[in-house]
Structures are given as structure tokens and as C-alpha cells.
Amino acid sequence: MSKKLLISALTAALAGNFASVPRGIVAVRADGGNDVKALVDGVNRAFEQFKAEHTKQLEAVKAGLPAADITAKVEKIGADLDAFQKALDEHSVKMAALEMGGAGGSKLRDAEYTDAFRAHVKRGEINAALNKGADEQGGYLTPVEWDRTIIDKLVLISPMRQLAQVQSVSKAGFSKLFNMGGTASGWVGETDPRPQTATGTFKSLSFASGEIYANPAATQQILDDSEIDLETWLANEVQIEFAKQEGVAFLSGDGANKPNGILTYVTGGANAAVHPFGAIGVVNSGAAAAATADGVIDLIYDLPSAFTANARFAMNRNTQRDIRKLKDGQGNYLWQPSYVAGQPATLAGYPITEVPDMPDIAANSTPVLFGDFKQTYLIVDRIGVRVLRDPYTAKPYVLFYTTKRVGGGLLNPEPMRAMKIAANA
Structure with missing residues (x-):
């Protein structure tokens, strides 16, 4: 337009x-x-x-x-x-x-290697002096600039990457220790003996990961003759596929060759008993098949005040449509539009992020999350995106087999609450 x-x-x-x-x-x-x-x-x-x-x-x-x-x-x-x-x-x-320094025309930070990568894409050639990592299967790590380009595009498309904490790791797995408390203390006089006190305990939690891939193709003639930006073309192909897969996995992934989604840690979910601190708490909406204004208020105030500073709502567009009609006791709408460029719409004073893969409002569903996502959910990225150029399998097409290993799981259930569509007990 x-x-x-x-x-x-x-x-x-x-x-x-x-x-x-x-x-x-x-x-x-x-x-x-x-x-x-x-x-x-x-x-x-x-x-x-x-x-x-x-x-x-x-x-x-x-x-x-x-x-x-x-x-x-x-x-x-x-x-x-x-x-x-x-x-x-x-x-x-x-x-x-x-x-954030994302995709937007920023200057290449590794122009020399990027040029070599373009040559590799076109003809399968690469300058060995600029090779930053080749494996025994004949594949080359993509240039770091292209790697950053894909990640930047995922930030634009995948809401959970905007909301959650993202940790890059260089090992195959990732686990985190949690302090379960138990340290004891006591009051003593000046000359009283100091007996040994109880010591705190720890538990660990591993974050499941899997390999996500895309396999776009182009004819050799297009690669030979085209004047298009090959890196942009490849990044656009890959980011669409990756974003679709990640968006679902970060919400409802079952941990089988993929991350464990945040919704699986909600009370009653498949991973409700996995985290050492317990499950994400649930607050009923106040109606058997609808969200209510009282339910929204209950959801907000069930979250400890220590976590409300950076709290926000996450829901899909269908849920927002219903939430927009809710009023408080004085007839004021809980939903308010953006008044300043760069600021999201709000619900009861807290920002809303649209997450398309969240469930719709239905009996016993959990269509709304509220809390501090960065303290709640951790995305684990295995450093690097790798591309293998395959001109043989599907001639006359050249395949660009692109892979990335990513995981995710619950970091801390306490900063998050979920609204369940159900009448109050």
C-alpha cells in the first residue's frame, strides 16, 4: 500500500x-x-x-x-x-x-566472510582462509552475520523470543541448579556454644532441546544469474519455517525432540510436577465458558507484587476480542488502546502481547498468561546456525539444509499465573 x-x-x-x-x-x-x-x-x-x-x-x-x-x-x-x-x-x-541492533540495514560486521559465503552459495566455493568452521560432513557454518540475521528475524516474528529469557550455550545440554532452602539459624548469647545448623539443599532441572531445520531450494541457474541478495533470500526462507515451529514449541511443546512449552508447566499440565518449585499457578476466570472482569482482577492480584513490575498479558487475537468488552464496576473498559507510538495496548494497566498460538477461550482452557516472562521461561540456543549446500539430491535444484538446535523450559513458576476458563469453586 x-x-x-x-x-x-x-x-x-x-x-x-x-x-x-x-x-x-x-x-x-x-x-x-x-x-x-x-x-x-x-x-x-x-x-x-x-x-x-x-x-x-x-x-x-x-x-x-x-x-x-x-x-x-x-x-x-x-x-x-x-x-x-x-x-x-x-x-x-x-x-x-x-x-536492539536487529535486522534493519545495519552495517555488516564480517563483510569479508560474508562475501565468501555468497560465493559458496552460488558455486559451492569458499575461501579456506576465511572458513570459520567446517565439519567432516562437508558442511560449513554460516557466516556470523547471516546467523545474526536469522535470529533478528525470529525476534520480529516469534513473540516468545521477545518475551522470554534467551541463553546461548556451547554444549549439547543445559541444566540449572535451584536452591531449595533449608538453611537454619538461631540466636545465641556471647558465650553460648554455636552448634552446627541445617544446610540448604539443591535440585537440578534439565532443559529439553531439539534440532529445528529448514530445507529451501533454488535452481542452479537462478543462483548463477540472479542479482538478488542471496543472504536475505535464504534468511527469509528459514526464519518463516523456524518461527512457525518455535512459536508452537515454546508454548505447548512436549519435550520430544523439541522444547517443553510453558503451558505444559501450568497446574494440571504434563510437566506440572517437573520443576522443583512446583507448577505455574492457575486462577479461574469466574465463568464456565467465558472470561470475566473479576477473573482478570483476580489473576492480577494473585501474582506476588515482587513480580508485577515487568508483568504483562499474553493471549491470542480471538481472546483479545472478548477481553476488550470487559468493564470494571464503574463501567470503565479494562482494555485500553495505545496512546503512544511504541507502546502496546493495555489490560487493567498492564501491556498485552499477542501470541497467536495461545488457546482460544473455551471451557477448561488456559487462554491467558500473566506475569514476568523473562523470569519464568528460558529459551536455550545452541550457538550457531549451520547450512549444508546440496546440489546433488534434487537436481536441477540446489538445497540449503539449514539447522539450529534450540531448547526451552520453565525457569521459575512463581512470576507467572494462568487464567483457566472455569467457574469459581
């Missing part, structure tokens, strides 16, 4: 004419300051209209009046609000990635 068309769409939205906003708005990435301001204004204007129409809908339902037209209007405004918020969220994530 052109900049002129974007401004036209936003102007129409600000005038209240949401029917004229093209569906393509959800794919917009506004890089200019004026565009960002227009997105923020559009979100807030849409939310004001959403509140007004939603209130009319509720009043009509209470009065027993037909509400089909109002409901359709509310859903239409809600969809437009989603489009504006998604565009603003994408812009915010892109800004954050640039601030």
Missing part, C-alpha cells in the same frame, strides 16, 4: 467512515512520524466508537430490543480497531528490533 493510500485510509477512519478502510491496512508498517501519529489517533478514535456502540448493544439486550444491527456495527468497528492496532503493534515491534 502506498503512503498516499495509507493517509487516505486513515483520514477516512478518523472521519468515522470505516467501510472505506481497505483490508490491506493490517499489513501496513508506518515508518514516518506522521503515519505513526495517524495510526495512534485511528486506534483511539475507533475505540471511542467501539465503546459507544457496545454500550448501545448492552442496553438493547437488557431492554429486550432487537440488537442485530448494533451487534453487526460493533463487530465491524471491532475489526477495524483490530486492523489499526495490529498495524501499530507491527510498527512498535519493528522499532524495538532496530533499537
Whole structure:
């Protein structure tokens, strides 16, 4: 979408004419300051209209009046609000990635080896003097710049990599010790004997990992003749596949050749009894098949105050749609849109991150997580992304077999709570 068309769409939205906003708005990435301001204004204007129409809908339902037209209007405004918020969220994530030194046109930090890698991609050639790691199978470690490019792109796409703590390791496995306490002390007088006291104990926890791979292909003629940036092409192919696989594994992975997902550590989950500190606590939503405002408040206050400073909500877009309609006792909406560029929407004052692979709202599901993700979940990256160039298996295509070893697991259950869709006992 052109900049002129974007401004036209936003102007129409600000005038209240949401029917004229093209569906393509959800794919917009506004890089200019004026565009960002227009997105923020559009979100807030849409939310004001959403509140007004939603209130009319509720009043009509209470009065027993037909509400089909109002409901359709509310859903239409809600969809437009989603489009504006998604565009603003994408812009915010892109800004954050640039601030982290991620993908965004930064200068190559290893240009010489990158040039050699391009030669290797095209013809299978490589300058031995620049080789930073070859194995006996004939594969070469990718240049560190390309390695960083893939990781940067994963940060942009995989929400859990933005939220969780990421640890790079150089060994096959990773385990962590946990202090279980038990150290004793006592009061004594000046000349009283000091008998030996109890000593604390430790337990360890291993973090499961697996190998994730992608195997994109291109014809040899394209590699010979193309003027495209081969590194960008390869990175784009790989990051899409890796991000899809990781996104599911970090949430619900079963540990079989993949990480253990954070949801498996929730009370009642497959790994509820694995961590030395116990399982992630559950708070009921207050209704058998829906989220409630009281349930959201209970979820917030069940988390110890020591962990609320960096706490945030994680849920998918369908759940956000239902959560957006919740009000407190004074009739105020718990969900609030972004008021500043670079800041996410909030729920009861805490930021929300959209995680597409979270479950939908349904009886006994856990569609909402709330807490400090960096203290809760650990992603373990085996250092390096490796690519093997294979021009023989699928002639005339050249395969680029790309692998990365990654693991993950629960670091500490205490900074996190999960909302379970269930009535209060």
C-alpha cells in the first residue's frame, strides 16, 4: 500500500467512515512520524466508537430490543480497531528490533566472510582462509552475520523470543541448579556454644532441546544469474519455517525432540510436577465458558507484587476480542488502546502481547498468561546456525539444509499465573 493510500485510509477512519478502510491496512508498517501519529489517533478514535456502540448493544439486550444491527456495527468497528492496532503493534515491534541492533540495514560486521559465503552459495566455493568452521560432513557454518540475521528475524516474528529469557550455550545440554532452602539459624548469647545448623539443599532441572531445520531450494541457474541478495533470500526462507515451529514449541511443546512449552508447566499440565518449585499457578476466570472482569482482577492480584513490575498479558487475537468488552464496576473498559507510538495496548494497566498460538477461550482452557516472562521461561540456543549446500539430491535444484538446535523450559513458576476458563469453586 502506498503512503498516499495509507493517509487516505486513515483520514477516512478518523472521519468515522470505516467501510472505506481497505483490508490491506493490517499489513501496513508506518515508518514516518506522521503515519505513526495517524495510526495512534485511528486506534483511539475507533475505540471511542467501539465503546459507544457496545454500550448501545448492552442496553438493547437488557431492554429486550432487537440488537442485530448494533451487534453487526460493533463487530465491524471491532475489526477495524483490530486492523489499526495490529498495524501499530507491527510498527512498535519493528522499532524495538532496530533499537536492539536487529535486522534493519545495519552495517555488516564480517563483510569479508560474508562475501565468501555468497560465493559458496552460488558455486559451492569458499575461501579456506576465511572458513570459520567446517565439519567432516562437508558442511560449513554460516557466516556470523547471516546467523545474526536469522535470529533478528525470529525476534520480529516469534513473540516468545521477545518475551522470554534467551541463553546461548556451547554444549549439547543445559541444566540449572535451584536452591531449595533449608538453611537454619538461631540466636545465641556471647558465650553460648554455636552448634552446627541445617544446610540448604539443591535440585537440578534439565532443559529439553531439539534440532529445528529448514530445507529451501533454488535452481542452479537462478543462483548463477540472479542479482538478488542471496543472504536475505535464504534468511527469509528459514526464519518463516523456524518461527512457525518455535512459536508452537515454546508454548505447548512436549519435550520430544523439541522444547517443553510453558503451558505444559501450568497446574494440571504434563510437566506440572517437573520443576522443583512446583507448577505455574492457575486462577479461574469466574465463568464456565467465558472470561470475566473479576477473573482478570483476580489473576492480577494473585501474582506476588515482587513480580508485577515487568508483568504483562499474553493471549491470542480471538481472546483479545472478548477481553476488550470487559468493564470494571464503574463501567470503565479494562482494555485500553495505545496512546503512544511504541507502546502496546493495555489490560487493567498492564501491556498485552499477542501470541497467536495461545488457546482460544473455551471451557477448561488456559487462554491467558500473566506475569514476568523473562523470569519464568528460558529459551536455550545452541550457538550457531549451520547450512549444508546440496546440489546433488534434487537436481536441477540446489538445497540449503539449514539447522539450529534450540531448547526451552520453565525457569521459575512463581512470576507467572494462568487464567483457566472455569467457574469459581
